[in-house]
Amino acid sequence: MLKIEKLSVRYPDQTIGIDNVSLCAKEGESVALIGANGAGKTSLIMALVGVIPSNGNVFADNVKLNKDNLNEIRNKIGVVFQNPDDQLFMPTIYDNIAFGLRNMGMNELEINARIETCLSLLNIKHLRNKTALKISGGEKRMAALATVLVMEPSIMLFDEPTAFLDPKARRILLSVLNGLQHTKIIATHDLMFAAETCKRSVLLKDGSVFADGPSKELLYDVQLMDKCGVEAIGACGREIY
């Protein structure tokens, strides 16, 4: 379970990134974070794992985020970045996946076993010894997902997971995400993807929660979405008054 209480983020130039956000995602629930560019989706995700400083409370499985337990929190919450290249900085895909586990202090035998399971689950065993420079965007996305999934977090945060993906890779990712039983927060502009993966959506505007409700209602509400600068599903071609 992920619980956020009155979370605020201010950037060094004092601009407000996140303003008093409170929300709760139950165990196994998938929540879509929707908002225009600059609405605060990425900032919220980064604040949840303590990468950027924030005020307010974050609880991951009832453990409160603070400076002393960042290690524990980051083992519970996994983040898949918007650009998979940011997560693939080691020479081979295997090393990239092993990076987090080695930091956890796990022995090589256990690391190997976990990686093999994860590669099989995501159907990317063929990438094991390849370098990130030589694989496709879809494969990079899967490899980046594997780097987080292998750490067995209970909560997973996705920042624009469909960015850089072609329709086929998007479809594969969709089925993989729907197969995961984790609590998931998915920040995305791809409303169809949000509707297909999350029953609940949270609409952000200027760093605050503007609306929170079932995806099948919220994502199709043209007027509501328009107020946040987002184009609702099916709104394309319609006139909005």
Added chain:
Amino acid sequence: MTDIRSKIEQIYSLEQLSAQNSCVHGLHPLAKICSTILYIVCILSFDRYAFFEILPYAFYPLLLIFLAKVPIGMIFKRVIIALPFCLFAGVSNVFLDTAPVMQFGEFSFTFGMLSLFTIVLRTLLCVSAVLILVAVTPFDELTEELRRMHLPNIFITLLEMTYRYIGVLAEEAATMFIGYRLRSRTGSGLEMKDMGSFIGQLLLRSFDRADRVYQAMKCRGYALRNFSHAQNNLDKHDWCFILLTGGIFLLLRWGASQYVAGRFF
């Protein structure tokens, strides 16, 4: 773009060899580090005319290349990069130290030439020993052992970051360069007038990208790294390796080398 990308791959190709299996790969990283340090110290301890005394030390890189099945061409290509630097350092000796060592008809082989060859040999052997160490030991394990050896953390972190961010910098440069070329007047290289802004932008973009990479590393526990999982103490194979190689290095330094040199002069 392809060229820059292939250069990035070259940077990491040596480290990819460290994932192989061989008796050398299986040794404890500390044993390999100690042996390499001792090797370099022994070679550096000879005087500047000790070409023939240093020559037998070539056995060590050659033996490791053979045992670890490291492609010799890969090591050779990288060692060659160091060649201009040592040639530059030693070439003045040829003109300053003109006393003859041997006479071959009209041609006299001088002490200056001998010292130039010694510098070149010394550099090639030391650089190849370090390159082989990198090729047979995962980079993470190397830096971890350096930490265990109580080297200042700041130096090791700098080493790690530099190594990781070279790829990031090169990738950003490749992307920017292709964007530039597609819209430049000549469609080829970077023009001098654009050089300043190009490099400035490259720096800013690399900094931004490096920041995101660092965030991704932190999200997977990097800053809070627990070093207790480093390999345990040296086993008997590691000790054998250190004692055997160390013994040979010392023997060559003070014993057999005198004999070999004596036969030549």
